[in-house]
Amino acid sequence: MRFETSTIKDIAKALGLSTSTVSRALRDRYEISEETKKLVLAYAEKVNYRANPIARSLKERRSYSIGIIVSEIANNFFSQVINGIESIAYDRGYHVIISQTHESYKQEKLNVEHLASRSIDGLLIALSSETQDINYLRELYAKGLPIVFFDRVPEDFATHKVIANNFKGAFDATEHLILSGKRTVAHLTNSENLSITRERLKGYKAALAKYHIEFKPELVKYCQHCGMHSEELEQAVKELLPYKPDGIFISSDRLTTGCIMALKKTNPEIAHKIAIAGFTNSNLVELFSPSLTSVKQPAFEMGQVATELLISMIEAKRPVTEFETKILDTELVRMQKILGNRFL
Amino acid sequence: MRFETSTIKDIAKALGLSTSTVSRALRDRYEISEETKKLVLAYAEKVNYRANPIARSLKERRSYSIGIIVSEIANNFFSQVINGIESIAYDRGYHVIISQTHESYKQEKLNVEHLASRSIDGLLIALSSETQDINYLRELYAKGLPIVFFDRVPEDFATHKVIANNFKGAFDATEHLILSGKRTVAHLTNSENLSITRERLKGYKAALAKYHIEFKPELVKYCQHCGMHSEELEQAVKELLPYKPDGIFISSDRLTTGCIMALKKTNPEIAHKIAIAGFTNSNLVELFSPSLTSVKQPAFEMGQVATELLISMIEAKRPVTEFETKILDTELVRMQKILGNRFL
DNA sequence: AAAAACTGTGCAAACGTTCCCAAAAACGTT
DNA sequence: AACGTTTTTGGGAACGTTTGCACAGTTTTT
Structure with missing residues (x-):
């Protein structure tokens, strides 16, 4: 039971164009004539074309997804942070995958590794209360996974952090x-x-x-x-x-x-x-x-700030070396x- | 700044085998000699090989992800349902993507369509309070997207449903x-x-x-x-x-x-x-x-039951035509x- | 009028898998 | 030794994109 949609190939065939031309028209990049672009866009609209994000991810080697690690979503502080994260992430074209540690180090490590293997583009994490050894995070970070900590942050990890005062x-x-x-x-x-x-x-x-x-x-x-x-x-x-x-x-x-x-x-x-x-x-x-x-705590805002910092790292052309620790006021x-x- | 891992090709090259052989050894399917399999598995272990889920998804045309639509995660009932969903989903190799409607029909439709375009394999949804027109769900369902409703269910939609008594x-x-x-x-x-x-x-x-x-x-x-x-x-x-x-x-x-x-x-x-x-x-x-x-309400259990039903639909060989409405007791x-x- | 520059398009490779098909190797039978 | 059968392996296409390169056609420059 599979679920089918039209592809760039279908459009190309129907319009007698090449897939590259169609792709260009759709992405609105590179030189392409106004005319062809309109033609393609109109047809794409007509057949309700949706780019396959998986193919795009494979090609571009990024998933447009952000991993979130919190101890518990049934906790108002964290659910508000998540709302803040989503408010920014969706606007910028990312979706989020949430994982809960239930304050267990083992679970945290498992979840992070699961997310990393799902090829997330970056990670937002509040450490579990059990966590003492964050070497597994250092390894992922060294391999190139951008990480931003919020709320519960380690002291000796050079990356962006967002905390309350x-x-x-x-x-x-x-x-x-x-x-x-x-x-x-x-x-x-x-x-x-x-x-x-x-x-x-x-x-x-x-x-x-x-x-x-x-x-x-x-x-x-x-x-x-x-x-x-x-x-x-x-x-x-x-x-x-x-x-x-x-x-x-x-x-x-x-x-x-x-x-x-x-x-x-x-x-x-x-x-x-x-x-x-x-x-x-x-x-x-x-x-x-x-x-x-x-x-x-300004939970919603904390989520927003952390996400902005993370996306800036993800989309940076060159490795980021200057890090900020943002401190937000409590009420x-x-x-x-x-x-x-x-x-x- | 990208994040690199070894691929099947790397393993094949290192071991002087073809990618197909390596794939077979890893997936443990089709005929392959015990010996080669061990060799490949040992090497894969050594280089910490992780299959790229995106490539796999593209090939298999499924994402191993389940979409969840609720009105609000900052609501104990829903966060408990989500915990139930995750408990089953992760065991079965799926990850979940959560979206909130904040009780808005417009938001609900937007989120569902966003999820569908992200190629989720199935959808678990509790309708928003504003929702009256579910034709957009019917269309997706007709195209082959498995849907299971929980808690807030429509009357005239032939699929699995899970509700409290x-x-x-x-x-x-x-x-x-x-x-x-x-x-x-x-x-x-x-x-x-x-x-x-x-x-x-x-x-x-x-x-x-x-x-x-x-x-x-x-x-x-x-x-x-x-x-x-x-x-x-x-x-x-x-x-x-x-x-x-x-x-x-x-x-x-x-x-x-x-x-x-x-x-x-x-x-x-x-x-x-x-x-x-x-x-x-x-x-x-x-x-x-x-x-x-x-x-x-038995929220956790509701999430579990709904997920089991959904996965059974996703993994069904032939289109499912017999539907259940499970009713769980309240306390x-x-x-x-x-x-x-x-x-x- | 020829050369140079620019514009729009197509070809084809690549991303990392899976799996069909065919080829090769190993084994057994006469 | 020749053949058939079974087991194991490799080649290569496909999934749906993006994009570097080449080429044709057009315009500008000299």
């Missing part, structure tokens, strides 16, 4: 908690492997320092699985409670929602007494109970501004 | 509201174009009938944009309130969350007095305030079971 976002959230009177502000965060974890920790520390609050390591809990394993998260929350935090700054989308759930499940009586400020791009945050202050959405808190 | 889900949710003492149960739903809207309305009516409650058309409100336009949704909620509903059965994920938001925004004083039961696959439902009873997750309601 994690330091400032963390600082703002922590400061907000302090300014609303909290003195024991804990920090719940992701795997130490991740760049975002380190940067956000710095922001947290800086805010404490500004208000002369001592930094206590025992108030910082890491979740290796980024909230994918609820037991791990519950354990972390449980370990935090004996220190009686009155505020928690949480470092990621999934941890933020997961932590509120864990609190409600294990310690409902204190859940609404602890103020929470966390990174999250969930658009449902207004419905949450207990409510929280959220740090929103603090304060609890007070969120509707519905009167219910608490 | 919308009637029963709606019945259960409405019955639940009635059994918890509600007597004025309104119904907030999607565009009338959608199959799911009609089926869920029937379930709602059946539950009312069972308990001898009169059906009142004014208690049913349709949202053409499925909650994508918050003004429309707010307007619908506003129009419902004068009838003093004590319960609302809501027909979709986005409407459910949107309605709670609208209630909290416009009528906070009554928001928590109205019981809500709605279709939603959000995993954050436990955090919501006011809380709600939810009808969960009612009652408010009482949800943690955290003690906060209300």
Whole structure:
């Protein structure tokens, strides 16, 4: 059961021209008479000709497709990034292939290699929380695959990167908690492997320092699985409670929602007494109970910027050697501004 | 800047064989001596040979890719369906290309045609709420493109379909509201174009009938944009309130969350007095305030089943003429079971 | 009026596969 | 040793494009 369309050959035959002439007319390049061009275009329109992208790809040795690696599409931050990526990619004639790691290094490597073997023209990637060894990416990069990192980026990889201002976002959230009177502000965060974890920790520390609050390591809990394993998260929350935090700054989308759930499940009586400020791009945050202050990342824009950088690398005539790290500002959405808190 | 790999030709040259022999050894088909095969495989392994999928696609006239059309990936129901699709597709050697309609017919048509021109081997689609004319799909189908519908399906299109038991889900949710003492149960739903809207309305009516409650058309409100336009949704909620509903059965994920938001925004004083039961696959439902009873669809499984059906069509030797409509059961997750309601 | 330059077109190769067909090699039978 | 049969291999076309090169026809230059 196959699906047939007309080809350049069919058009050439029907019009008594050569395939090269037809190709030229269609691509609108090289010298060709206005007349023939019109003739060809009219006929192509009539038979609803669609160039076969596979043949084109084979000839041009590129696929006009971009690979995307994220941990989870069922995560608002990443789905917004993907929307940003698509908005640029489709305009520029690329389509995207999305792969999920579910925070597994093994899965990430498998997916990247699968995409590379599918001859993608470039890769946009946010590393999984497990990832420590990125040599497989270096190899692909060395072979000529353009790569742009976003959100979770490695430190020592010379290519374009796009991140949020994690330091400032963390600082703002922590400061907000302090300014609303909290003195024991804990920090719940992701795997130490991740760049975002380190940067956000710095922001947290800086805010404490500004208000002369001592930094206590025992108030910082890491979740290796980024909230994918609820037991791990519950354990972390449980370990935090004996220190009686009155505020928690949480470092990621999934941890933020997961932590509120864990609190409600294990310690409902204190859940609404602890103020929470966390990174999250969930658009449902207004419905949450207990409510929280959220740090929103410019996810859509991050996707756009990363895609523009990637396409510039793909289409560069000569190897790119100057790389940028773009840092986008986060936005603090304060609890007070969120509707519905009167219910608490 | 291009990215090079070894080809069958390189292997043939290096080993002093012909490309046909190498191809045969690699594909493990046709007669070939054990010895040569081993030799070729060992060498291929050594140089890390990866068949060029584009060349293969051109030759075999298929791309090993499946197109997916959904309204929004930032919707838990759809992202779970996509996970189900991927779980099967990757196992069977296909990759997937995801497109979003954002509930626009124009966008849907554009995306489908773009995918078709990218030579996908088959299409999995949940129609947009605006879609009324599916002739463009009929044309593609007639040309030989296998199509399987899921969730939002057309009535008069002879192909495989996979849906949830919308009637029963709606019945259960409405019955639940009635059994918890509600007597004025309104119904907030999607565009009338959608199959799911009609089926869920029937379930709602059946539950009312069972308990001898009169059906009142004014208690049913349709949202053409499925909650994508918050003004429309707010307007619908506003129009419902004068009838003093004590319960609302809501027909979709986005409407459910949107309605709670609208209630909290416009009528906070009554928001928590109205019981809500709605279709939603959000995993954050436990955090919501006011809380709600939810009808969960087996989204992951729906994706799996749809993909299996699609691949069976793609790989069928002869045109398929017997079609199935698979109906999967929903699950009612009652408010009482949800943690955290003690906060209300 | 011849030479030079330009314009429009066609031929054919190439991209990396798969697979039909034929040729060659290996083996068995008389 | 000659033949037939089977197994293994190679040649080459095809998938649908793009594009360098050559060539014919036209226009411009000298």
